[in-house]
Amino acid sequence: MELTLLEDELKNYIFDMRLHTEFFVLKGISSLAQKLVETKDRQYPLVYLIVKLALILPIVTASVERVFSVMKIVKDPHRNRMGDQWLNDSLVVYIETEIFDSIDNDVVT
Structure with missing residues (x-):
């Protein structure tokens, strides 16, 4: 349903924006954003949402790739019985090293 709405909204948006110099x-x-x-x-x-998603997607994709890369380091065969919560906590600390380095022990x- 929303895809149909988006298609109509895009057509109207393009038509309206061509009238504005x-x-x-x-x-x-x-620059459009x-x-x-x-x-x-x-x-x-919906046009605003699609533009926002188009700008955010590359950043989110890179972050997810980085997390999976780190997961290979943190969860190796020796630690494969690590629970989900412990893995999540370890990944956050490993990925956000700069933030955790700034905190006094x-x-x-």
């Missing part, structure tokens, strides 16, 4: 100078999806935020136009919520007790 300020959108002619946009060079890519990032900036313009959407500046104008606070929420008339096309005396605070953690």
Whole structure:
């Protein structure tokens, strides 16, 4: 249902934006996202959502790949009986090393 709505919304959005000269100078999806935020136009919520997802997806994908890479290091054959909670805690500490390095050991007790 939402895909059909998105298709109609995209057609209307493209038609409407072609009438606004300020959108002619946009060079890519990032400048389109900036313009959407500046104008606070929420008339096309699905278009806004699809642009936001397109910008977030590469970052999230890279983060997930990094987590799986680290999981191979943390959970090796010698530690394959590690529980899920312990694995999650270990991964967070390993991935966010910079944050945990900034915390004083005396605070953690």
